[in-house]
Amino acid sequence: MPTLPTHFRGHYRIERLALVLRTVLDIGAMSSQGKWMSLTERVSQAIQRYTPHEYTDIPGKSEVRDATAYPLGWIVASAIVAARYHHSAIDAIPVYHPEHGWDRFLLTRRVACTYRESELAESFGQLLLTGNDAPRLVTNTTQLTMGNLLRRDPEHAITSVLDLVPAIGLSEGDHTRCWHERARRYPIFYDVVATLIAEHPGLVAARELFVDERRIAGTYHPLYLHSIVTTPQMVYNWFEVAVADRHAFFRIDGEQAFYQTNNGDWSTVQKQLVNENREGMGRRLLAWLRLDGEPDPESID
Numbered sequence: 059m060p061t062l063p064t065h066f067r068g069h070y071r072i073e074r075l076a077l078v079l080r081t082v083l084d085i086g087a088m089s090s091q092g093k094w095m096s097l098t099e100r101v102s103q104a105i106q107r108y109t110p111h112e113y114t115d116i117p118g119k120s121e122v123r124d125a126t127a128y129p130l131g132w133i134v135a136s137a138i139v140a141a142r143y144h145h146s147a148i149d150a151i152p153v154y155h156p157e158h159g160w161d162r163f164l165l166t167r168r169v170a171c172t173y174r175e176s177e178l179a180e181s182f183g184q185l186l187l188t189g190n191d192a193p194r195l196v197t198n199t200t201q202l203t204m205g206n207l208l209r210r211d212p213e214h215a216i217t218s219v220l221d222l223v224p225a226i227g228l229s230e231g232d233h234t235r236c237w238h239e240r241a242r243r244y245p246i247f248y249d250v251v252a253t254l255i256a257e258h259p260g261l262v263a264a265r266e267l268f269v270d271e272r273r274i275a276g277t278y279h280p281l282y283l284h285s286i287v288t289t290p291q292m293v294y295n296w297f298e299v300a301v302a303d304r305h306a307f308f309r310i311d312g313e314q315a316f317y318q319t320n321n322g323d324w325s326t327v328q329k330q331l332v333n334e335n336r337e338g339m340g341r342r343l344l345a346w347l348r349l350d351g352e353p354d355p356e357s358i359d
Contacts, residue, residue, distance in 0.1 A: 095253075097133075101212045104129035104256035125259075127192035128160060130208055131185055132252035132263075134193055135163045137216045138185075138223055140245045146226050147171035147238040148182055150248075151265045151294070160262060162186050165223060169294035170238040173229040182223050195219055237295055241311040243332055250339045251299060258349055264298040265310075280307055280316040280324040299343055306346040312339075317346035317353060329358035 095103065108126045135150035142148035147170040150163040165182035167174035174181075183197035191203035200222055207215040233239045241247075251263045269279045269287040281287045281296065298307050308315035312332030316324045331339050344350040345359070353359035 097212045097216065100133055100253070100256060101130065101208050104133065105209065107257065108259050124192060124205065127187040127205065129252075129256040129259075130205070131163060131187045131193040132255045134195070134204065134208075134216070134219055135185055136245075136249040136252040138165065138219060139248045141220055142223060142225060143170065143238055143245050144242075145228065147174065147228060147236065148223060148226075149238075149265075150185065151179075152263065153266065154264065158188065161188050171229065171233065171236045173231055173233075173236075195222055197222055237310060241295075243312055244310045246336060247297065247308070247310060247312060247331065247339065250336060250343070251297060254299070254340055254343060258301065258344075261299065261301045261347070261349070263300070265294065265296075267293045267296055267298055267307075269293050277322060277324075283324060284316070284326075286314075299347065301347050301349060304347045306343060317359070319353075325353070325355065325359065327359050 105126050108129055132152075135152070138148065138150050147167045148165060149167070149170045150165055151169065152160055153162050153164055155161045163185040164180045165185065166177065166179050167181060168177045168179060183195055186192060186194045186196055191205040193204050193208075195202040195204065202218055202222060204215050204219070207218070228238075237244070255261050255263060267281070268290070269281045269292075270290050271278075271282055271288075277283075279287075281293065287293060295311075296307055296309050298305060300306070304318055306315065306317040308331055312334075313330055315327045315331055317327070319325050327342075331342060334342060341350070342359070345353050
């Protein structure tokens with residue numbers, strides 16, 4: 059296990075036990091049908107939904123590998139965010155490779171904490187979705203393969219991951235401008251997205267967005283169109299969720315969102331996701347993507 063600073067070790071055992079137990083117990087999730095699912099049920103559902111799919115059926119994938127690694131990777135990444143985001147500023151950023159598709163998550167503090175913007179993007183390792191027995195957590199010193207472990211004992215898989223991505227606390231200073239402080243419901247949003255991905259093969263999500271000032275596919279990016287971003291740049295404080303030709307965007311604090319209308323324009327929403335309960339968040343996202351129902355522009359959308 060990685061060594062912790064001396065001043066932090068005193069309460070680490072208690073913190074680790076309480077936080078790991080809470081994470082394992084809470085990593086169950088409400089399905090889009092309103093049914094509570096345990097971690098074991100979530101893993102089983104992801105395997106069942108994705109196993110029949112050829113890799114080419116899933117957007118952003120270009121090589122043959124186990125399709126179940128994608129939803130399982132999101133489940134593991136969500137557990138890391140739930141346990142480490144607010145108190146250690148560790149985020150899990152999915153990465154799209156132009157040749158390999160969605161092939162990894164970077165475990166990093168640089169996009170969550172202003173004091174860590176110069177850190178390496180993979181300071182706390184990478185969660186790889188390729189290779190034998192994926193997903194695989196790779197750190198500077200250790201590799202943990204989880205494909206079979208998640209199938210046999212998902213709780214043990216999650217506790218093993220959190221052992222390798224330990225709580226390290228926050229830097230001294232004022233964190234009011236940091237996203238780990240501002241986005242208080244971010245771990246819930248992250249887990250709702252992970253749940254929807256496990257339920258709906260073909261649904262993908264991004265946390266690393268390039269916003270251009272030019273038209274793409276005949277339309278401007280909604281973040282540029284609404285002057286949230288005014289110059290071409292990478293953005294790390296929004297989610298994009300997409301399936302086929304439908305896209306929706308929401309900020310990681312849940313305070314702003316856009317979805318595509320039936321005529322291809324972008325619409326803002328009347329009721330923000332931060333004001334929804336967990337079931338409502340998932341229901342709204344599915345409606346925006348037309349996976350279950352339609353948006354309700356007369357009241358909330």
